[in-house]
Amino acid sequence: MSQDDKIPSAASDGPLRLVVIGNGMAPGRMLEHLLGEAPGRYRITIFNAEPRVNYDRIMLSPVLSGEKDYEQIVIHGDGWYIKNGITLYKGHKIVAIDRVAKTVTSDHGVTEGYDKLVIATGSTPIILPVPGNDLAGVLSFRDLDDVNAMLLAAQSRSKAVVIGGGLLGLEAAAGLKSHGMDVTVLHLMPTLMERQLDSAAGYLLQQAVEARGIKVITKANTKAILGMRKVEGVELADGTIIPATLVVMAAGIRPNGALAKRAGLEINRGIVVDAQMQTSDPDIFALGECAEIGGHTYGLVAPLYEMARVLAARLAGRDASGFVHNDTPTKLKVTGIDLFSVGDFADGEDRQEIVLRHASAGIYKRLVLKDNRIIGTVLFGETGDGAWFNDLKKKSVDISDMRETLIFGQSYQGGAPLDPTAAVAALPDDAEICGCNGVCKGKITGAIASKGLTSLDDVRAHTKASASCGSCTGLVEQLLKLSLGGTYNPAAVQPMCNCTDLGHDDVRRLIRARGLKTIPALMQALEWKTSCGCARCRPALNYYLVCEWPDEYADDYQSRFINERAHANIQKDGTYSVVPRMWGGVTSAAELRAIADVVDKFAIPTVKVTGGQRIDMLGVKKEDLPAVWADLGRAGFVSGHAYAKGIRTVKTCVGSDWCRFGTQDSTGLGIRIEKFMWGSWTPAKVKMAVSGCPRNCAEATCKDVGVICVDSGYEIHFAGAAGLDIKGTEVLGLVKTEDDALKVIVALVQMYREQARYLERIYKWAKRVGIEEIRRQILGDAAKRKAYFDRFVFSQKFAQVDPWSERVSRLHKHEFKPMAVIDFAPAAE
């Protein structure tokens, strides 16, 4: 590798010492570039005040709302640091920089010398200077610890106040609301997100937020946070008191330049750096939220990644263009609220505006023009043209020619309306598609062509476009379609996986039409592109064959996911959890005693009550599973299939047996349904519930299938969801007797078993085929209903076998014991 003169080499030979303070997204990205450009040039040491690796902070909102977990947002796992020879001090906060000795020292007393130092200390949340701001239960929303604390607090399902109606505050509010908290947002200004939105869009946003059941108080001046030791409420300047057990401060951030200031570096709002990210000390650089360039500090990811690019080039000793300020579009990551804003949208004498409002559709679009050029864009409700408007703005395009139709978007220009793909096609190569990662159209289409990419996942892996917040996914898909032509059509047929071009529906149809009865036969007949499939297609094919040929097909054990092979749920540490069936959620002293004995005997570390009215034993060693099942089996327990894509639970309330409001025997019906249907494999898990009256204590209206008992009979519900998505059920119809209820439910589930794609829950399937069509077949067509019912009953003959007792009697015993145990003593010489 050639040495560059710009950076003096260290006193000793060998690589220069690069120390990085902070381990957020900006330094992470910088190191990726640097390792790519100049591998081996530096010996790199990172000090991270947080006790963990680099993760995607943009995705903290989805973690809070439960759509993702921490594992899914890690950018660099431990292996990355090891592979690149980087020393990472986790949980070490640097307390001093000695610029003369060129060392840094951490709060744990570690001192490290540097040739080049990068400060990436990020920002600190602004904590309002009001009484009570240090009470327990007052949190900020900056890192994973904050999110974990919020998730813990949310379990109480009590009241939360979020101070600040900006991007972060609204995402926090939506996340807490999704966990069932009663959330109020306090905002000092008259409209929400006033720095990014004009007042009209701010008002629409407030309506959309309120429609989700979140209260919004604007012009709310917080006077004090009340409580003795813990938060009890928030008091406003006008005397209003809002009770709360959790207060989230999301009133803004401040660049964290404290360490740099103590070291005597030049500080203004942030750490002052030049366009090459250099501070007032030529060996010290800063980047990220702590840095200030040309009077600007930044909080969105795109400019921070741009800083990373600039600094990496500088550290690699390469001449590169310096950092240039660009307005970054703002998008809100709250599912179902589409907004886009960029640039300047204040009124002014030299400005004109074009506004489009469509009240019933909740659409508002406003372009602010100056000298016939776009300087600001606000879009609410429909944001598809955001990239195009932003491109016109960035390039200062004179729009006089299309002024009349500009607001209708790109597809409207040039006469006939074009389809969305054509709109993307018309974008120039340097138009930005992914704002988070600064990926332009040319880079994506170039990668698709040169690397032969064929899917969204490929594009994410190779270009990082759509890999952060995901809001540009639609655009990326359009580009795929554009580049690949007919071979890519996500709306029509998505292949099952890379092993085939056929979609799930085609495969199911061909299994039936061609009488395919084994996985090898199927792969041969349908020209699978791999020799024995992959982990995505094999479990799906196994299910389709089980469903289609219940009597003839021999279940392919090796094509099942480990949970369905071991009949228990694998946990992150490789142990398993065990959930025995409790019919309808009813148990007895004898059953509880048997569980207690098993827990004691096998020293099971955690016992937990599940959401499906059963008991979960967590942390069981795989080798112990058969013995655990044997003991449970003696007490009469069978597998609860809590691990299966199959029939899970039927939750019940106590119904007319005990409850003074109960209209029917909901417990009895729940047990009857569960005993009839257990053991059945389904495309995705099926959770059911029966409530004895419309008070709905068994929460039947968010289940895959639910029953609400009423005086006149049984209301059958289906297609609810309370996981990644939250959705109330649809009413299928009312039936008069318990027998009819059972028949309708069984027929419905069989229809789902036969039609849904693997891993597709009932609500997604129902959305695809239509509620009306399902109602027509199940309630309107007695012959169809009976045929479905009969096919289910037939398949149960082969499915209702307790997998636990089978394995206690040594079926698949190889699964549970190591093949060999090697002790080194005999092998030693």
Added chain:
Amino acid sequence: MTLSTTSQMTWIDIGATTDIPRRGARCVVTPQGKIAVFRTADDRFFAIEDHCPHKGGPLSQGIVHDAAVTCPLHNWVISLETGKAQGADEGSVRTIPLRHEGEKLYIALDVAMRRAG
């Protein structure tokens, strides 16, 4: 007890080929951790560390397809031949030398591994 530091490989008998189902795996427990031994659909055998480079998932519990396994925790695909993560993921696990004589399977634990403990 000190272990031998000879550079010779020590082949250790771990059992019979039929102990492992096709497209399946079994574990071998060693003082340095578990080793996963795989058998492919076409009766090839491989041994690798039972520890996914991503989050340490037990690879022996994954679905085996061709000469690769998909980790049960987060679906990383690991090549049984090279130990390397496939696709866009980066990382690798140690591969363990394995010999297959008739019905018998042997693995070799090298010096580095034995000293690692």
